[in-house]
Amino acid sequence: MKPQILLIEDCAVTRFGVVRYFSKDGYQISEAGSLAEAARLMVEKRFDLIIIDINLPDGNGLDFISAEREAQNLVPIIVVTGAGDIPLAVEAMQRGADNFLTKPLDMPTLSISVAKSLELGKLKRQSVARKRLEKQQGIFFGVGPEMQEVQQIARVAADNGHPVLITGETGTGKGMLAKWVHQQGSRAPYEFVELNCSSLRGEMLARELFGTQRGAYTSADQDRRGLVDIADHGSLFLDEIGDMSSEVQAQFLKLLEDKTYRRLGDVKLQKSDFRLICATHRDLNALSAEGVFRQDLFYRINLIHIHLPPLRERRDDLMAIITYLLAQLGSTEQLLTDEVRDLLLSYDWPGNIREMRNVLERALLLTPPGGMLRQSLFSCINGGQRLPQIPLSVEPQTVQQVETAHIQAVLAQHGGNVDKAAKALNLSRATLYRRLKQLNQPTP
Ligand SMILES: Nc1ncnc2c1ncn2[C@@H]1O[C@H](COP(=O)(O)OP(=O)(O)OP(=O)(O)O)[C@@H](O)[C@H]1O
Numbered sequence: 525m526k527p528q529i530l531l532i533e534d535c536a537v538t539r540f541g542v543v544r545y546f547s548k549d550g551y552q553i554s555e556a557g558s559l560a561e562a563a564r565l566m567v568e569k570r571f572d573l574i575i576i577d578i579n580l581p582d583g584n585g586l587d588f589i590s591a592e593r594e595a596q597n598l599v600p601i602i603v604v605t606g607a608g609d610i611p612l613a614v615e616a617m618q619r620g621a622d623n624f625l626t627k628p629l630d631m632p633t634l635s636i637s638v639a640k641s642l643e644l645g646k647l648k649r650q651s652v653a654r655k656r657l658e659k660q661q662g663i664f665f666g667v668g669p670e671m672q673e674v675q676q677i678a679r680v681a682a683d684n685g686h687p688v689l690i691t692g693e694t695g696t697g698k699g700m701l702a703k704w705v706h707q708q709g710s711r712a713p714y715e716f717v718e719l720n721c722s723s724l725r726g727e728m729l730a731r732e733l734f735g736t737q738r739g740a741y742t743s744a745d746q747d748r749r750g751l752v753d754i755a756d757h758g759s760l761f762l763d764e765i766g767d768m769s770s771e772v773q774a775q776f777l778k779l780l781e782d783k784t785y786r787r788l789g790d791v792k793l794q795k796s797d798f799r800l801i802c803a804t805h806r807d808l809n810a811l812s813a814e815g816v817f818r819q820d821l822f823y824r825i826n827l828i829h830i831h832l833p834p835l836r837e838r839r840d841d842l843m844a845i846i847t848y849l850l851a852q853l854g855s856t857e858q859l860l861t862d863e864v865r866d867l868l869l870s871y872d873w874p875g876n877i878r879e880m881r882n883v884l885e886r887a888l889l890l891t892p893p894g895g896m897l898r899q900s901l902f903s904c905i906n907g908g909q910r911l912p913q914i915p916l917s918v919e920p921q922t923v924q925q926v927e928t929a930h931i932q933a934v935l936a937q938h939g940g941n942v943d944k945a946a947k948a949l950n951l952s953r954a955t956l957y958r959r960l961k962q963l964n965q966p967t968p
Pocket residue numbers: 663664665692693694695696697698699700701763803805877878879881
């Protein structure tokens with residue numbers, strides 16, 4: 525794509541000369557005769573470079589530079605001044621311009637300045653993107669020692685193509701980490717193909733993985749590519765590998781050993797070069813000792829092992845994760861009173877980050893504008909039908925308050941469906957209605 529340049533200059537003759545020269549040079553130039561016109565163009569398009577005169581009919585180029593820099597606009601700016609305006613040019617540089625040139629403009633000099641400034645803009649953008657990514661990664665992994673170690677191993681995993689095994693309880697982020705490893709590695713431009721081995725059994729799983737040849741079974745009326753084929757050059761993520769049935773384990777081991785496989789019903793050998801990432805919440809070591817999971821396959825997939833600890837063992841990271849999730853949900857930690865913070869930090873989060881995200885999301889939804897997050901949060905944690913460890917700092921609640929909150933949460937969980945909520949609460953429909961009435965709660 526051609527670099528987009530915005531020229532803000534009130535002298536039509538200068539504009540004409542610059543546009544003619546640069547259009548031939550492979551740039552796309554937009555012209556503005558005033559600051560107001562420039563502002564309009566900047567709403568419509570994103571520019572890679574701005575060339576600006578200092579004296580404009582509706583304002584001053586210096587103020588324009590200050591305003592853009594204050595708004596964190598990193599676009600490179602070249603200032604054009606009259607020959608006698610060197611002090612102004614110096615001021616422009618102090619306000620954030622990247623270069624200045626004096627009139628009358630010498631086109632080859634301007635051309636060199638444009639090329640340099642565009643390069644500078646690219647470097648600035650890359651540096652900001654890198655810093656943003658580093659920040660996000662900090663939050664992705666957390667600050668505690670366990671997760672620092674996870675981060676180190678994950679980086680090693682991303683930098684090479686060996687199989688990775690990610691273990692951890694449900695909701696600890698195994699799937700997200702698998703994607704991260706793929707995205708940070710050299711296979712990132714290719715497919716990240718995901719399959720949950722617990723969702724399909726036996727031959728169905730084999731079909732999904734290896735594909736089928738037309739006529740392989742009654743309804744196979746055309747060739748079908750398997751996920752192994754789709755993952756060629758990319759990554760294949762097998763979630764819940766511990767649930768893979770033994771026949772498929774044998775077929776898959778053969779693929780890992782020979783790097784070749786056959787589609788179901790086909791005699792031809794196929795090749796696929798993929799990076800394997802597996803995850804499980806089960807103890808594969810124990811499963812292979814029991815003979816449920818093949819030991820040879822376990823050794824093959826367990827070259828790089830990353831264990832994601834549960835949230836209850838990552839107390840140092842809890843606050844950073846809460847803040848991060850709240851930001852993702854369009855909220856901020858300022859919403860948290862000390863009491864709420866204590867509740868969130870002392871709960872064990874058996875469903876880990878997934879549970880935390882769901883609880884925060886539901887609590888934010890249930891809290892009316894200006895309402896107390898504490899009440900809805902408490903009922904959301906309760907609504908998961910697990911009694912939380914109530915921290916001492918939470919003021920005592922009456923049994924009636926707890927019951928009301930719990931019923932509300934279960935109802936919310938089932939979208940206000942009384943039948944489903946009554947079932948979850950182990951009450952009859954009529955009893956639930958009666959309780960709601962007694963507790964002075966509106967009936968859905
Ligand atoms: N590092 C993280 N940063 C932000 N959100 C996260 C992170 N890890 C997990 N989550 C949240 O938790 C949810 C569950 O993550 P994920 O599916 O990766 O967990 P899992 O360990 O693979 O769970 P399961 O074993 O149940 O498949 C995600 O959808 C996301 O909302």
